[in-house]
Amino acid sequence: MSGSIYSHAKLYDLMFPGGGPAVDYYRDYAGRQGGSVLELGCGTGHKLIPLAAEGRPCTGLDFSADMLAEARRKADERGVTVEWARGDMRDFDLGRTFDFVFIAANSLLHLHEADDLISCFRSVRRHLAPGARFVFDVFNPNVRLLAAADGVRRGRESLSFVDPDRGDVRVEVAEVYDAAAQVTRGTWFFSTGSEPDFVAAPLEIRSVFPQELPLLLSLGGLRLVGRFGDWAGRPFATDAPLQLCVCESA
Template identity: 25%
Template sequence: MEWFEKSDFWELTYPFMFPETRIEKAEEDALSLLKLAGFEKGDVLDLCCGPGRFAIPLARMGFNVTGVDITGFLLDIAKYRASLENVEIEWIKEDMRRFRRSGSYDLIFNMFTSFGYFKDHSDNMQVLENVNESLRQGGKFVMETMGKETLASIFHQVTDEETDEGLLLIQRHRIEDGWNRIENDWLLIDDESVLGRWKFSHWIYSAAEIRNMLLDAGFSNVEVYGDPEGAPYNSESGRLITLSTSG
């Protein structure tokens, strides 16, 4: 089983990955990205939707939304949150390498560095090809990740975070394969014991690398930005956002 398929990883790290402030910020980011992409209505896919950070506000805005994720724990939270907001969303538990619906969507989101998890480069390319195939002609694909340029400027071998409840997440990082991959060793502890430890790695991409991959996957145009409002991308950008058009 791959690291991202392990439910305990998402259950135990959830307070760090999806604090309420991050969930609340998603609606503001969604509005900015919709303006950047030029969409006010249509069929939307949130690929690797997690707990529905983007899917739920998009549905509330009137979009027809499908949320896909491989993690049942996160989908259960998404379904519960959607029920509280009384919005209808199609939730699907599936591997992003296998999910493809030809010509079904106007807009597809892949947010929060949810790309590059697969060891085999061809698997990551398969994801991009699936996305391109699932878009209608002229549809848009919005992807957000941590760019290699930004990571290089802020990289620390050890970082840590602590919640108000006293959970401490210690993260050790190591760059591998000539700055192509990052190896991670996460240790979660409280005052009394070790709650979990996970070792995993994923690809890291520069703006040029991800742009070339998107073009190779069949997209006709790729724009690169440094935030949801459309600021230019550079090494000081908090995020690497690509806006790609299906050819």
């Protein structure tokens, strides 16, 4: 099987089962902010369903029909109400504003061109109610690690998982870094002992460097009002693992 990694929603959920500090952070922030919630790139609802389970009016937008179908199934299974919408985060119009908008788990980095990022930020701004906040997390690029992306296929033991139907699944990744485009281009391979490479899926992720981020946000009509280096809210630093950004309308 080939196609995008997001065409295999159940495998994605087995590899990334959800939970953890990111869910806690977004749940707590939504609680402090109050009101309605919009998640862009919501995937299978890892982050959004726990927010909706607390009774908040939640909307999730994603480009992948497969991921949305799994999100609907999971929400229905839990008896949680969420409005799911298929759309492109670069340019969308839901006809209303929200009190809290977020993009989690590097989903923003599927936008490779600066113009696409700016267009996304402009769309977000149009959907922010007065006093609303827009929060997202992306990894903080490590130049040494990017340079080490040499195209060699390597195992990712931390991502291996057990599929109830197939058994133990090994995950391997081969990546190269396109410095001119700031994009890591990879192929993810899923294998079992009896079924090698039953999925080979491409995945391309942009790097957004700390210096360019405030400018991109400004061009999109947003203002960066806080940037943190981890889920505990420590100040952002050069060696921080992620950029956790809090924004408002400019």
